[in-house]
Amino acid sequence: MSTLDIVLLLLLLPFADAEPWPLCGNGGNYTANSSYQSNLNQLSAVLPKKASSNRNLFATGTAGTTPDEVYALALCRGDINASACNDCVAAGFQDAQQLCPFSKEATMYYDVCLLSFSSIDFLSTTSSNDSGDILLIWNSQNFTESSASISLLLFTLLNDTALSAVNSSRRFTTARMDISSLPTMYCVVQCTPDLTAGECAACLQDFPQLTLMYLDGRRGGRVLRVRCNMRYEIYPFYQGDPMLRIISLATAVPGAPPPPTASPATSTVGLAKLACFVPLPALVHTASFALESSCSRLAFNSGDKGLQDKAVVNTRVEENALVWRIEEKSSEFTLFDLSQLLKATENFSEGNRLGQGGFGPVYKGQLSDGQEIAVKRLASHSGQGFTEFRNEVELIAKLQHTNLVRLLGCCIEGDEKVLVYEYMSNKSLDFFIFDESQSSLLSWNKRREIVEGIAQGLLYLHKHSRLRIVHRDLKASNILLDQDMNPKISDFGLARIFGSNDTEGNTKRVVGTYGYMSPEYASEGIYSVKSDVFSFGVLLLEILSGKRNSGFYQFGDFLNLLGYTWHLWEEGRWLELVEASISMEMHAAEARRYTYIALMCVQENADDRPTMSDIVAALNSESVVLPQPKHPAYFNLRVSKAEESTTAVERYSLNEVTITQDPEGR
Structure with a gap:
């Protein structure tokens, strides 16, 4: 069972007019006059007094040795007296033998106390996951x-x-x-x-x-x-x-x-x-x-x-x-008042507007202490937006890495849901690489640092953070640049968490962006860390070429950037892929290596793609050898130019390249 699944079992039982309410476990049975029964009787003699004499009206106990060891817990409601607590816990042991006869596992609930015992050690953990039915x-x-x-x-x-x-x-x-x-x-x-x-x-x-x-x-x-x-x-x-x-x-x-x-x-x-x-x-x-x-x-x-x-x-x-x-979060995360943010953004004035996020506009602001912030205001009509908002608050607040944007806090007041980030003075990566007048500001050395920073941020998400995370919407507009042009991955509204033993997930509602989705995710809803690797490969090609994968019509029969890159690769003309403003800075061997890494990332089969660990190693060392790439996914398909909004996908046909958006975000 996936760690993201919950099995929900609802069993209606007959109406009951009086306590106790028993839950008889499925941990097996003991026999009359057995060692287990003797150990249970031993606990019944000492646990009521132990609980009632405790200031918190609480006690745990064990008796016997494996395989007949018994573990027990008693808790009385905090407002009752010691005598009532003693009587209630004692009644629990007696009622358990009548209502759950010979059961090794039982819990008795009363108005003023509960008693639980088992042959399994449920006392050694205080995790809510092990708190029972x-x-x-x-x-x-x-x-x-x-x-x-x-x-x-x-x-x-x-x-x-x-x-x-x-x-x-x-x-x-x-x-x-x-x-x-x-x-x-x-x-x-x-x-x-x-x-x-x-x-x-x-x-x-x-x-x-x-x-x-x-x-x-x-x-x-x-x-x-x-x-x-x-x-x-x-x-x-x-x-x-x-x-x-x-x-x-x-x-x-x-x-x-x-x-x-x-x-x-x-x-x-x-x-x-x-x-x-x-x-x-x-x-x-x-x-x-x-x-x-x-x-x-x-x-x-x-x-x-x-x-x-x-x-x-x-x-x-x-x-x-x-x-x-x-x-409950750390003091570094702030729950802002709406009045603070209205003042900081001059009432969300158009003059302070930085751009449009997936679910609402983003504004520049300045707090009373002079700190500059970016304020993402959730569109009030966006039904899907609250899901993104909640996901981002509870996820990114736990992440700390130099290549991830820092979420400073949020605001929830009435219909207003607002996210507050550290301010990135140089906007997003797409502002530079897709604009001829701005692209010359990014030298090859700086682009290489940006590529390596993005890779390090993804490696942290996939392997080194406390949570194992798939971003699911990595693209140029979600890479923010600070004052030194260092990259910060942003927008975690669509991110998903994996358990340590999980390698992939599945969803009926595919969300993401045209041109960056891996084929298995777009067509089958299957996502994994390799989905982010695919997006990284597309992004790397865009950084090298200065061209969008989506809306790529400039080169005759080549319907997207991936197909064009594959054609150049097969003919050994990889330097032609590189944008003119940086081509003079790169050697042909370097252009080949980065193109090679990108093509490995966008392989059609997820198993053929490297991990982010492999990618980081390949970026930092010319001696790292990866298998020869096969043709990339989508190399002969057109990708629509309408990629700049995050899209919910219900149907994706590799033949017809059809995308259908669910307006209600189901």
């Missing part, structure tokens, strides 16, 4: 108020409570939300206290989306897993004053007094088991987006009313969740 429980009664209003309030309640719990030393927060004319809502969020703040946040990250997809409109509900849990109701179900009082959608006040106690609603609940198999930690954010999409389809197919309202709510949910994740 997710259990959803909901009240059978629905709100009568507007679905959209309740959804937004519920998300705010869960988000603020979770953020407070993540930042608390006990990883526990109780909260209350008061909104006039709407029911008061109460909430508890808790993680096991052995988790770090980041681990707690990772464990909770899918909860808001799951709540709105499965519990939306319910007057109460819970999302439960072993290492973290959440519950909300319209009556106070926890003891003591709320630790957090939310008095508006934007403001939270600690320690406010509680409202008058409301009568509990009838607690008839439905029970559902949601098994989520989550990928590696580096891919958690990508996986959560896939999960949101899957949940949306399930909910939208279930006959719910008000689908348009729900779509609006889901968009806001993603935006608010993104803000939450942004706030």
Whole structure:
């Protein structure tokens, strides 16, 4: 299974009126009077007292040796007393033997505690990936108020409570939300206290989306897993004053007094088991987006009313969740106020406009401290743009390399979504190499440095960064140049992350740019690091020749730059490829070597293309030997001149060269 996939299993179980709610595992069974049962009994004698005597009402324990060793974890809700905690955990051991008889693996959920045990060591990791199945429980009664209003309030309640719990030393927060004319809502969020703040946040990250997809409109509900849990109701179900009082959608006040106690609603609940198999930690954010999409389809197919309202709510949910994740990032990443950016860009004036990005215009700006910035303003009508925006924020903020553009921060306010980058004073590479009046400003030595810098940036993405990344839209306009003409790869809105064991991915929605797409990606949706290698090869030919691959009509029968280059290569006339302004600086042998590297990159078969490691080595040493190139992809096909906008491709025929764009970006 690909690390970008999520297997989503929804199993509806009979209605349950009372706790406990058991999850019996599939880790095998033990026999009566066996060593495993003896070890389990040993834990049942000590773990309740251990948990209840702990300040955080939490305990773990092991008993026995392999293969009969038992691992157990107990967590009580942070507001109850030690006696209630002891009794609840003790009941867990007794109920497990009745409800999951002879099962080596079981989890018992109660109102005020949980108990989990297994023959597998689940205590040695605090990763959210190993936090077990997710259990959803909901009240059978629905709100009568507007679905959209309740959804937004519920998300705010869960988000603020979770953020407070993540930042608390006990990883526990109780909260209350008061909104006039709407029911008061109460909430508890808790993680096991052995988790770090980041681990707690990772464990909770899918909860808001799951709540709105499965519990939306319910007057109460819970999302439960072993290492973290959440519950909300319209009556106070926890003891003591709320630790957090939310008095508006934007403001939270600690320690406010509680409202008058409301009568509990009838607690008839439905029970559902949601098994989520989550990928590696580096891919958690990508996986959560896939999960949101899957949940949306399930909910939208279930006959719910008000689908348009729900779509609006889901968009806001993603935006608010993104803000939450942004706030957890390092101090080097800034969440800007819109007023700051309006002032910096003189209200996005046309005079400050630098150009047009794939999903909106880019402006030059200057912050109050004098720092120059480039501000990419997402077009408000762009439905696809938020996906790009979110992807870029959560991806490029983690990357640090001298040949990657630095994302300074972003802004999300109302309909405005804005990305803020370091300012590149010399615009983009296409401004120079495709303009006869500017091309002479780039000597061959400088172009060679630019080529090597781009190669180093791609090598970092493919091999040396914390995440393994395929850019998917490498082109001249996405190579920015700083004041010293050093290249910076930009625009990571279409980038995709790979797991350490993955070599390629597949998508039904092909996105990219005419003239730079590898054939396997354009025709079959298959992308890999070799897709970027192909784009690099096209870019290298453009840097050498000063001509665009797309719209290449100047040379008679040669319909694109790749075909023209292949013709020159076969006849040994590679120096003729080189632009006139730099041809005098290059030796024929050097022109041959760079043309050779480019042709190897644009081979039709991905396996025939070198890796970026091979390319960097070949650029830096004349002694590196690569196989002889075959004819390149598309060498006898025309590539349309309409390449300058990022395009979503639904159909690509190598015979007819047909591109169809989906206007809704599906």
